Amino acid sequence: MSNEHPYPPAFRSDDLVSVSGRLGLTESGALVPGGFDAECPQAFANLDAALRSVGASRADVVKVVVYLIDIADRDRLNRVYEEFFAEPRPARTCVGVASLPYGGAVEVEALARVRDA
Numbered sequence: 001m002s003n004e005h006p007y008p009p010a011f012r013s014d015d016l017v018s019v020s021g022r023l024g025l026t027e028s029g030a031l032v033p034g035g036f037d038a039e040c041p042q043a044f045a046n047l048d049a050a051l052r053s054v055g056a057s058r059a060d061v062v063k064v065v066v067y068l069i070d071i072a073d074r075d076r077l078n079r080v081y082e083e084f085f086a087e088p089r090p091a092r093t094c095v096g097v098a099s100l101p102y103g104g105a106v107e108v109e110a111l112a113r114v115r116d117a
Contacts, residue, residue: 004029009050017056017112021067022046023104036073036105043108044084051112058085060112064092067107071096077106 010019024032024039025046032038051057066077074094081092090110100107 009046010054010056012054012056012114015114015116017051017054017060017110017114019047019050019110019112021101021107021109022050023100023102023107025102025104031102031104036068036070036076039104040073040077040080040106043104043106044080047108047110051110056112056114060114061085061090061110062113063111064090065109066092066094067097067100068094069097069100069105073105 005020007020009022010017022043023046024042026032026042032042048058051060064081066081068074068077071094077094081089
């Protein structure tokens with residue numbers, strides 16, 4: 001994904017990883033077509049990529065915050081969340097917002113703790 005922003009997709013400090021908000025963008029920086037149903041899985045795929053970029057994985061995630069422009073999408077979010085994370089799933093907060101960058105429908109951020117192998 002194109003990163004023209006003054007912050008990294010993810011930042012690691014020792015065993016703590018913070019992932020900046022991930023939208024449903026393609027590598028070219030455009031929203032995937034198809035609205036929420038396409039953007040949500042793409043946002044989680046982008047979360048995965050950001051985690052990997054700093055040596056973490058979805059299994060390391062302890063907290064997720066999801067921003068939705070339509071809180072009615074929460075049930076569809078839950079389905080994607082259940083497919084993305086294995087049990088035990090991380091804690092999650094879901095917040096309804098007025099708008100998101102690029103006109104996105106969903107944005108996902110995460111906090112992870114990388115355990116030594």
